[in-house]
Amino acid sequence: MNKQNNIVGHTLIAIGMALVSVTLMAGCAQPRPDTQAERDFSRLSPEAYAEYLIFRSGSFNLAQETQEGGTAADRMAQDVLQRMCSEARNRPQPEMAVRIVGAARDSIVYPEGGIQLGDWRQGAELARSGTGFRIGHNVDDHSRPVGGNCYACHQLDPDELGFGNLGPSLAAYGALRGDSEAVRRFVYDMIYNPHSYFPCTQMPRFGVSQFLNQESISHIMAYLLDPQSPVNVRHSR
């Protein structure tokens, strides 16, 4: 698998270099506007042309620095999971699904001293906030806390009206399921890498990508599971 990907990768790079050198040569002979006509794209597959568009056509600001310390080019490069799910249009065949789930399980790092619940009040803020990791024309300032934006896709506090429904409702989550070791572990896994249960899910891998750190995860988990949290309090009474 890995070997194959490498070969594909190298072929793409080779095609890219060929394209670049053709353009450079054309540019030396005679300065002309950079047009699609003078390059021969006709033999490229849509996939190869899309890769060219992302990495070599100047379409994206790839040199921009990111909050995590790399450049925007790193953000555009797909990891194995992103590539497999994109190619499978998020409906992996059973065999691939099993592989994805296995790799996702292996990716999960648990906090030392077990999974603890933090402060649900801070968790409430983090579940609402959509700030973090945006770049481009308006870079997010990471001196402010990075939120998980759970409300974009989930209902949580039943009194909060601004919630999305791309994911299932999580209202009364702890009140309905309790706060056992197994429940904690499931919620932690879902936040860290949800492909461990739902291969090619729409939900982001908040732990793998280090979008949320351990402390933030513990606060959000408290928001979901603490009986005092507004997510649960109405149901518990």
Added chain:
Amino acid sequence: MLKKFLAGVALAGGLVGGAMASDSPYLTGREQLLMLADDNPAELTLWRGEELFHEVRGPKNVSLERCDFGLGPGVLKGAYVRMPRWFEDAGKVMDLESRIIHCMKTLQGFTDEDDPVARKHSSDTREADLVAIYTYVASQSNGMKWNPPMNHPMERLTRNAGEVLFHRRAGSMDFACATCHSTPRKRIRLSFLPVASNVEEWSKAVSWPAYRIGHGVVRTSQHRVRGCYYQMRQAGIQFGSDASIAIISYWTHQAQGGVATLPDLKR
């Protein structure tokens, strides 16, 4: 205040959705927006665009009346719904925004540094000329069906690469456009999401220019593409770049046969 108004619209859309003609919550919400607003403020932009289009401007002292949007110099009726398209004179597939800039440069002699070309988006205090001209030219296709040509090999390759980009997951949140625009009747927060495979919804969704109530100005296709890549935490996309045109080519082709609302009114 505005947020409350929008929330009310979204909720009302959910409640009375069943009673309306369409059972698409995305479209029902849009209908209510149109009913609540007396006028579309984009009309003002359109009129200003019409004046700018016919005005003699730039170092070469000509208007844009001889600009060819694909159906021949000066033909505006139905030109926009047949874009993006291949332009032999530029050797490129272009969308309407890039084509207007092309004509501002080649016909009128403006350069990249001149304000009419440099200012791509409007702000609260200043409306971009480009947005106004775009709104005027686009309005000449109002009510027509989206129908981008797929005859030239680069038109097809551009559309097909756009499809790949649309489904390509990357970035800190593992998002692709498809993450949010594939499942019917879903919302992000209070916003109902249009689905790219539903022609009725999608032909409305890609109807740009639109006056965005939340922004208080008219926005364009290029502005929407930039915003979507921004929310996905992927790299900043360059205005008028080949990748942006590929996305717009795919999204217009997905709307093929659906009716364009130009200019539109959006949240």
